[in-house]
Amino acid sequence: MQIRIYQKERNLSPVKLLKETFLDIYKSRFLARQLAERDIKAQYRQSYLGILWAFLTPLATAAVWIFLNLSGTIQVTDTGIPYPVFAFTGTLLWSIITEAVNSPTQSTNAARGLMSKINFPKEGLIISGIYKLLFNSSIKIILLIAFVFIFGLGFHWGLLLLPFAILGALLFGITIGLLLTPLGMLYKDIGKIVTMGFSFLMYITPVVYAVPDSGLMKTIMEINPFTPVILTCRDIITGASSDYLVYFLIIMTLCIPLFLVALILYRISIPILIER
Amino acid sequence: MPNKDQEVLVKVEGLSKKFCKDLKTSLWYGVQDLLSNLKGNRAERELREKEFWAVKDISFELRRGECLGLIGHNGAGKSTLLKILNGLLNPDAGKVTIKGRVGALIELGAGFNPILTGRENIYNNGAILGFSRKEINEKLDEIIDFAEIREFIDMPVQNYSSGMKVRLGFAVAAQMEPDVLIIDEVLAVGDMGFKLKCFKTIDEILPRTAIVFVSHSMPQVSRLCNQVILMEQGKSSFQGNDIARAIDLYYNRFLNNSSQEIFSDGTFRLEKVELMGATGYEGKVPVLHWNDNLNLFFKFKVKNVKEVPRFVISIFDKEQRPIAVFEKNDKNAGLEIKDGNLEFFVNHPNLQLTKGLYSLHVLLLKMNSSGPILRMNDVLSFQIIHKEDVWPPLLLKTNYQNYSIKNLTQ
Numbered sequence: 072m073q074i075r076i077y078q079k080e081r082n083l084s085p086v087k088l089l090k091e092t093f094l095d096i097y098k099s100r101f102l103a104r105q106l107a108e109r110d111i112k113a114q115y116r117q118s119y120l121g122i123l124w125a126f127l128t129p130l131a132t133a134a135v136w137i138f139l140n141l142s143g144t145i146q147v148t149d150t151g152i153p154y155p156v157f158a159f160t161g162t163l164l165w166s167i168i169t170e171a172v173n174s175p176t177q178s179t180n181a182a183r184g185l186m187s188k189i190n191f192p193k194e195g196l197i198i199s200g201i202y203k204l205l206f207n208s209s210i211k212i213i214l215l216i217a218f219v220f221i222f223g224l225g226f227h228w229g230l231l232l233l234p235f236a237i238l239g240a241l242l243f244g245i246t247i248g249l250l251l252t253p254l255g256m257l258y259k260d261i262g263k264i265v266t267m268g269f270s271f272l273m274y275i276t277p278v279v280y281a282v283p284d285s286g287l288m289k290t291i292m293e294i295n296p297f298t299p300v301i302l303t304c305r306d307i308i309t310g311a312s313s314d315y316l317v318y319f320l321i322i323m324t325l326c327i328p329l330f331l332v333a334l335i336l337y338r339i340s341i342p343i344l345i346e347r
Numbered sequence: 348m349p350n351k352d353q354e355v356l357v358k359v360e361g362l363s364k365k366f367c368k369d370l371k372t373s374l375w376y377g378v379q380d381l382l383s384n385l386k387g388n389r390a391e392r393e394l395r396e397k398e399f400w401a402v403k404d405i406s407f408e409l410r411r412g413e414c415l416g417l418i419g420h421n422g423a424g425k426s427t428l429l430k431i432l433n434g435l436l437n438p439d440a441g442k443v444t445i446k447g448r449v450g451a452l453i454e455l456g457a458g459f460n461p462i463l464t465g466r467e468n469i470y471n472n473g474a475i476l477g478f479s480r481k482e483i484n485e486k487l488d489e490i491i492d493f494a495e496i497r498e499f500i501d502m503p504v505q506n507y508s509s510g511m512k513v514r515l516g517f518a519v520a521a522q523m524e525p526d527v528l529i530i531d532e533v534l535a536v537g538d539m540g541f542k543l544k545c546f547k548t549i550d551e552i553l554p555r556t557a558i559v560f561v562s563h564s565m566p567q568v569s570r571l572c573n574q575v576i577l578m579e580q581g582k583s584s585f586q587g588n589d590i591a592r593a594i595d596l597y598y599n600r601f602l603n604n605s606s607q608e609i610f611s612d613g614t615f616r617l618e619k620v621e622l623m624g625a626t627g628y629e630g631k632v633p634v635l636h637w638n639d640n641l642n643l644f645f646k647f648k649v650k651n652v653k654e655v656p657r658f659v660i661s662i663f664d665k666e667q668r669p670i671a672v673f674e675k676n677d678k679n680a681g682l683e684i685k686d687g688n689l690e691f692f693v694n695h696p697n698l699q700l701t702k703g704l705y706s707l708h709v710l711l712l713k714m715n716s717s718g719p720i721l722r723m724n725d726v727l728s729f730q731i732i733h734k735e736d737v738w739p740p741l742l743l744k745t746n747y748q749n750y751s752i753k754n755l756t757q
Binding site for chain 1 (some may be wrong): 366374377378380392430431432433434435436437438439440441442443444445446447448449451453454457458460462463467470471474475476477478479480526
């Protein structure tokens, strides 16, 4: 028979905490799927445009930039590919990353009432968030691939790598989001700062314009860890050779241990969050 | 009866939990606790500024087949204690050991999404309660039948009545087969039929389960529980197997000795009411033995009226339910107003109310028109003592006689 002990002293062996985390993730596999299914179903049952909303906003942003560029209001550095493809891929990839950053806090916040009443494996919330992300992202990937053909870039075998690059982008976003969640749950400020910060961050990331050839912006963009994530994904789509592949791989290698650390932090902080 | 052969399923030792009164400070302490948790704090926790103990030094043991009642006024720490038992809050001191599967009836229908149908929400709710898809598939029909909503099962839950939602939630929860069950006042909602159904279910699982039950309904507590903790400001002020005593203590907390004037036309004022011949006093409350004579003395001040009113004196129990009413006086009773005073006795022989706390309400009506003159609640409280504890309001004095030839021939 299972024995649970609740007391003040925390077991702080990270290995044990991780083991418990993965055990809970395993235990919550049905819960996570069910919650994701529930949210996706509910989301589309109440709207006619339904799935369109998943990519309407990034498309609109891209359309604005395409208009600004074509009308000559704003001159951007040569992107090497047709500008509409550049803008569309940029905003779609950006929306995938920001959605991933927001996902852990959002899923946890949405279940706040539940958490203070019922004891269930909270990791299931994170996983259900990931399921939802995968669902939304797969729609966006289909759209991205559609662009490839619409703009006549043609099929190339590199496209098969796209899902893996997107998974990398998701991991990157979720790790950042999960690291912010404990504080974000305590203070609403964090959520606001994140939203605001990301609207700035977009302009120092090559989302709607390319990295300039020289100047301060070039340095900032090259340091910015979001740059390799966006650029690598885009290069895979367009079939260009990627200059940032090494930086991308370094970030991915860092993300895996950081993600585990974030999971441990999340687990430790949940009881304190419930209390407040 | 503590059943020594059964294993202890819940063991709580010196459990304490503190809360903060101020939100901003609480958030800041939250950040500090996050950090100190990372470092692994083992130091004794003291109260910081603006903090208080929500639960302090609670200890008990619970075996399979036993039910512990947690009673106390609002904010006494019952729900906090439940949350610790359920693993939602971490204690600040002490230890909880729980064996087996824990089920909690704290919120029914958790995880329901109003837009989705009842059937879909069974899966949502079940998932949160820890069922697997296979288990729910197997129990689906049973759940729908138990909730008695087969007709509406494919309708969005937002169109359900609140009663239907609760029934559906309970139907899912009832499928749990817990070793330890935690119940927090969920049974307070729903209609009579639903309540009876809940109790039937709980009765069925009780022999296999250790139950912790929080309620404000003393009849439910006395029906289910075999031990009680009365909580006051986080501490246990009474703990033991004497349910009746715990319940009396609980009610005593709500005893207000000030009587309440509900209505008055200004002509009569109650100056004194007294229970004569009390055998003792419990605090300020006079005490009678069961089957004693009840003898009440009333004194009213009267202004500008000559006519003696009709008295309706009724006895209420501690849950404010009317239990009995005394016969009204008629014109032949011989009551008289003298010098603006009306004084009289009310006698009732062999009062057979069961053990417990009672209060008197008084209503004065005009003798002829029955128009109201004065209505007062809780003019007097008194306690009946008896060695036996029974739940019905009356214990009737009874003789038993053997059926014999002698009786037949009479």
